[in-house]
Amino acid sequence: MAQITTGVGGLPREEKPALWFWIQFALDAGAWLVAIVLALVLRYELTVDAISVPDLVIFAALAIAGQAVVGYIFALYRGRYVFGSFNEARLLVVVTVIVSALLLAATLLFYRSLHVPRSTALIAFPFACLFMAASRYVKRMYVESRAKPGSGAQRTLIYGAGFLGGSLARRMNNDPQSPYRPVGLIDDDPGKKHLRIDSVPVLGRTEDIADAVRRTRAGVLVVAVADLEAKKLREISDHVAGQQVRVLVLPPLRDMLAGGPGIGDFRDVAVEDLIGRHPVDTNVDEIAGYLTGRRVLVTGAGGSIGSELCRQISAFAPAELIMVDRDESALQATQISLTGRGLLDGRDTVLADIRDEEAIGKIFSRRRPEVVFHAAALKHVSLLEQYPGEAWKTNVLGSLNVLRAALEAEVQTFVNISTDKAANPASVLGHSKRMAERMTAWAAHVSGRRFVSVRFGNVIGSRGSMLPLFTEQIRAGGPVTVTDPEVSRFFMTIPEACQLLVQAGAIGVPGDVLILDMGEPVKILDVAQRMIAMSGREVDIVYTGLRHGEKLHEELIGSDEVDEKLHPKISRTAIAELDPERLDYGEWKRRAGMDGNGPETGFISIVPTQQRDARPYEPGYPPAAGQ
Known part of the structure; x- marks a missing residue:
């Protein structure tokens, strides 16, 4: 079973988070200093001689101290929020607004001794926000460049550009140990035609899978749709047949929710998946x-x-x-x-x-x-x-x-x-x-x-049933025995x-x-052909004829x-x-x-x-x- 590992907060595991937070605070302090200088220059209409350097230093020191205190109170530098997330960006704006308000209050209270225009805090606010966000963006680019999968990672297509597919693409892209590197997404939603998730583009719909495999030279296709219908899975499998593409599936959603295998754990598609069924919605109270x-x-x-x-x-x-x-x-x-x-x-x-x-x-x-x-x-x-x-x-x-x-x-x-x-x-x-x-x-x-x-x-899978028999026949090199080309079973x-x-x-x-x-009956010949195709072997199919007591098609309701x-x-x-x-x-x-x-x-x-x-x-x- 494949696994993908990621570092805490999106950082590589070998990095020291505390060092990153100190570096980030230093960058934020520099952002305030540059923002205040720009605010004063703009306030005095580029007349630099009008700026009082000592007052500028005191004002900048107040901004940096305010950023430290307010940022600590709101855990901006304590790792509470995922690095580079929208939650962190929202918190950054909140902290900057509060610091700007404190600076404005300081210019109003100490206007006799602190010769800094009262509008400085208001002008500096957008610049400070912009510079702090820019430093985070640069840092994120640096971290992600280091976290990319290595050159040995297999080129991988992901079927499904929803939450699971997007999460999987991000985890693959941000784990240097990942054995898979996402090169494209497949999704049938026309609204996602030009979507990119973590720089991974949506390349088309189900019918475009074969073309996407050729364009990207992908060797793996991960189906990132939990509890996908067997009919759809068969369609996906048919589109990559003969292209030497390994098809993987996520564990059932109920297993992930129950604390079992997670989103980073997937396995090869099995014939049980191709003819299998959805979990039953049972009435637990009854x-x-x-x-x-x-x-x-x-x-x-x-x-x-x-x-x-x-x-x-x-x-x-x-x-x-x-x-x-x-x-x-x-x-x-x-x-x-x-x-x-x-x-x-x-x-x-x-x-x-x-x-x-x-x-x-x-x-x-x-x-x-x-x-x-x-x-x-x-x-x-x-x-x-x-x-x-x-x-x-x-x-x-x-x-x-x-x-x-x-x-x-x-x-x-x-x-x-x-x-x-x-x-x-x-x-x-x-x-x-x-x-x-x-x-x-x-x-x-x-x-x-x-x-x-x-x-x-x-x-499916019971002792003495058809699937284990076919598996053993294929392992032995064949032939696979089917009673009749038209025989079907539930x-x-x-x-x-x-x-x-x-x-x-x-x-x-x-x-x-x-x-x-039992849903729709499945032709036994189709099952045998799929199992042979998945094995990658050349195995013959031999028809033995219906045995005594066997029907061509089973029934669930008597006449x-x-x-x-x-x-x-x-x-x-x-x-x-x-x-x-x-x-x-x-x-x-x-x-x-x-x-x-x-x-x-x-x-x-x-x-x-x-x-x-x-x-x-x-x-x-x-x-x-x-x-």
Whole structure:
């Protein structure tokens, strides 16, 4: 991560501020002396013989003493204000006005003994201000000339001529250790066409980036717009493609405001930025109302979603956070991220498998959680197509174990984490998660409590997801495998998904399926091409064809579902309940497009995905055994 360092008050770090202030006072004293002489010469209409030298010396001494006393009182020479700033200039005028007023009072009080015209102070005032400001300007030019980045600094364009971009340009220009030297600004505001910030010119708009790179020979482009939309970032990246320009981005504004990385810290643009999303504006009061001081349990706490959920929930000060997972190493990693220790000897970590009905029941009866986030699940489409029995055991029966335990423990809020593949399901994963949604709706009906499901798409950076796979394939030299050139998916960042999950728990109505706004779907081929371009390597792309259970385009809303908005980024829909007494594994396998073998075989029937029976679930499905 790049860093830019600057000295205090705009001065180089090696300078001694106290020495500068003494030098400045000496220059200000000289400014008063010259200003008074000019005032007397003008007052006497260039008749120098009329000037009384002794009285001039006394008058100048009074001005210098006044400047010292008033300047000290107002901290002009004590470093209170940033060197060369408008605040310092305003203070300089105030001090000079007061000193001029004191000099005028002296000529009025001692006019018999001090033979200096009363108008001298008024005439000297603008000259004194001008000369003191000039000395500061010369000093600023000297300091800035010494503070310029060295010859080895990379020529840098800055996208954004607003506050962040201007601050960044000034910091780069005034830090001799800066690895970047600003040579131009890019901004889409037509009002900034001829603007210069710290001598750095605005060279054009977004469409002019490629030309600006050629004219300035820039090797770096810093995007100085916090939380810039991914679409705009993709446009910027496209304009510098093939020009060997390194694109850097600032940290998110929320991180800078929270005391994290600052304006001088930036990193290379990542593919997550190009398909990523904005932070969610969550209602903190609603969330705190049902999490603060409550016992909260998270299943699958070692997974990508579960661990981030735990981190976000802990910020709301729950009475107890109970993290459940069957993977001891994953549990330890989550505990370390929360507490900085991974001894696994506390009550916060629980090693258990949701398939174990007895163990889950004991955990709930002993710990009595009030809020549950059910994130434990098997999620890989292709693997579950081969082993459907495992999906049944974990995603269906395991979820049922958690639901029953939550009902027995009188859990008040239960959030079942689902997937977009449950909408018009065409895979084992989709069918299993659909059943978990329907059983959650059943639990809401029988309890009257807030039991809801939350449905969303692919999560950027989660374990086993597409981006880490592409990264490894590119590192190995390829090829990068894409199922189909037209295939698209919804994407969401892990923090955003978890923020919305927590928010959903606050606003959901019992039995609802809440649907997170995933924005526009992204073509997988575009992602692969961008990642290859960013790597700078020549890597082939190979199309493997859609696998069993995969759709060309995912959906968030089923064909028989109607959604309505609850939140700017959360919608709701209703779903038919499923009484667990009516579970039938054989019928479930038939509906999921599998053969009739038992759960231990895992074989699938060779039926193209598009030919499978993807009819939405209706009330009463699946039928009980024997029906």
